Amino acid sequence: xxxxxxxxxxxxxxxxxxHARELGNEIPKTKPLIFLKPSSAxxxxxxxxxxxxxHSLHHEVELGLVIGKGGKKIHIDRALEHVAxxxxxxxxxxxxxxxxxxxxxxxxxxxxxxxxxxxxGRFISSSEVLDPHQxxxxxxxxxxxxxxxxxxxxxxxxxxxxxxxxxxxxIEEGDLILTGTPAGVGEVFPGDVIxxxxxxxxxxxxxxxxxTDE
Amino acid sequence: xxxxxxxxxxxxxxxxxxHARELGNEIPKTKPLIFLKPSSAxxxxxxxxxxxxxHSLHHEVELGLVIGKGGKKIHIDRALEHVAxxxxxxxxxxxxxxxxxxxxxxxxxxxxxxxxxxxxGRFISSSEVLDPHQxxxxxxxxxxxxxxxxxxxxxxxxxxxxxxxxxxxxIEEGDLILTGTPAGVGEVFPGDVIxxxxxxxxxxxxxxxxxTDE
Ligand SMILES: [Mg+2]
Ligand SMILES: [Mg+2]
Ligand SMILES: [Mg+2]
Numbered sequence: 191x192x193x194x195x196x197x198x199x200x201x202x203x204x205x206x207x208x209h210a211r212e213l214g215n216e217i218p219k220t221k222p223l224i225f226l227k228p229s230s231a232x233x234x235x236x237x238x239x240x241x242x243x244x245h246s247l248h249h250e251v252e253l254g255l256v257i258g259k260g261g262k263k264i265h266i267d268r269a270l271e272h273v274a275x276x277x278x279x280x281x282x283x284x285x286x287x288x289x290x291x292x293x294x295x296x297x298x299x300x301x302x303x304x305x306x307x308x309x310x311g312r313f314i315s316s317s318e319v320l321d322p323h324q325x326x327x328x329x330x331x332x333x334x335x336x337x338x339x340x341x342x343x344x345x346x347x348x349x350x351x352x353x354x355x356x357x358x359x360x361i362e363e364g365d366l367i368l369t370g371t372p373a374g375v376g377e378v379f380p381g382d383v384i385x386x387x388x389x390x391x392x393x394x395x396x397x398x399x400x401x402t403d404e
Numbered sequence: 405x406x407x408x409x410x411x412x413x414x415x416x417x418x419x420x421x422x423h424a425r426e427l428g429n430e431i432p433k434t435k436p437l438i439f440l441k442p443s444s445a446x447x448x449x450x451x452x453x454x455x456x457x458x459h460s461l462h463h464e465v466e467l468g469l470v471i472g473k474g475g476k477k478i479h480i481d482r483a484l485e486h487v488a489x490x491x492x493x494x495x496x497x498x499x500x501x502x503x504x505x506x507x508x509x510x511x512x513x514x515x516x517x518x519x520x521x522x523x524x525g526r527f528i529s530s531s532e533v534l535d536p537h538q539x540x541x542x543x544x545x546x547x548x549x550x551x552x553x554x555x556x557x558x559x560x561x562x563x564x565x566x567x568x569x570x571x572x573x574x575i576e577e578g579d580l581i582l583t584g585t586p587a588g589v590g591e592v593f594p595g596d597v598i599x600x601x602x603x604x605x606x607x608x609x610x611x612x613x614x615x616t617d618e
Contacts (some may be wrong), residue, residue: 361444
């Protein structure tokens with residue numbers, strides 16, 4: 191089990207221009223694109239499972255925000271006060287299923303909400319992070335670097351993301367927000383080892399083995 | 405506050421053919437269409453708020469399943485053992501926003517996940533319900549009947565819904581599943597009073613006032 195005890199995980203899609211481009215998606219201009227994962231998707235060690243209905247499991251490394259104080263309609267200027275800390279997060283995505291959902295206009299549930307689709311690292315206290323927009327998120331598959339991006343390149347910054355989400359739904363203590371992935375996403379296969387971390391934060395590294403459900 | 409203490413709400417869309425048709429949607433043939441609401445959306449009394457970013461708030465009356473025993477990949481034959489009880493539920497929907505999401509291939513989050521978008525009634529123990537597929541769901545706006553459908557008309561029955569969802573994500577004790585709405589959905593306006601219930605279940609009625617966020 192993990193330290194995560196929240197009831198809600200809100201994820202931002204396409205929050206780095208390079209990543210939006212690599213998947214051929216429009217870059218959001220006026221507001222973040224958001225979706226939910228259930229708390230049952232969280233995993234903090236062991237394996238990441240490719241669901242049997244998918245043939246294309248993708249990694250997405252992201253900065254996670256751990257909410258310390260709930261609120262709604264939070265003003266941008268006060269948003270950071272609601273962050274208790276951070277974590278490295280993986281938004282594991284069944285890309286083939288997501289493509290089907292997108293083309294049909296369906297919600298992305300099957301693509302984003304399966305068990306182990308939300309990998310998290312340790313809780314990183316806010317006091318350990320000087321500037322959350324000066325962090326390097328890296329991810330390797332079998333020791334080969336696949337993603338290496340800076341949180342300075344977020345389209346919607348952390349304060350904007352929190353303010354936007356809380357304008358739609360109340361955020362609560364313990365909730366987790368994944369803030370989007372930089373470029374370099376790609377497929378992983380059973381047997382692959384994923385490692386990821388935040389370069390500037392000691393002991394932030396996570397390590398997972400990819401398996402399959404079949 | 406309500407009796408609801410779960411961490412996850414899973415909703416089924418288009419689970420009654422008449423309703424799928426009234427919105428011009430394809431009728432799901434092979435599997436249920438599912439999406440999430442966050443626990444922060446639950447309300448058990450008071451007002452239902454039309455978010456300020458929407459101009460078209462719709463009512464959808466639904467049978468809610470309250471999970472008593474968690475599980476994953478639950479077989480259809482054992483699915484009902486996981487139901488502790490039922491509730492009347494309203495899947496309040498920002499229809500204009502949902503239409504935009506559908507046409508862009510975006511997730512439905514803004515349309516389905518706002519505060520007060522999941523109204524619930526009292527907890528109805530399984531022992532109070534002889535056959536959950538012989539229930540009449542009714543909804544009135546200002547005393548005028550708008551929805552009046554039978555759970556016998558679900559495309560995917562309760563056991564299939566539970567089995568399908570649990571094949572994607574683990575369900576947990578306390579989770580709520582909304583099983584879709586029969587025909588007759590429509591817009592409500594600030595000042596409207598919504599009442600709804602399950603005809604065969606005494607004291608199942610709920611009553612909410614619609615307000616606006618503006
Ligand atoms: Mg992502
Ligand atoms: Mg969703
Ligand atoms: Mg519905």
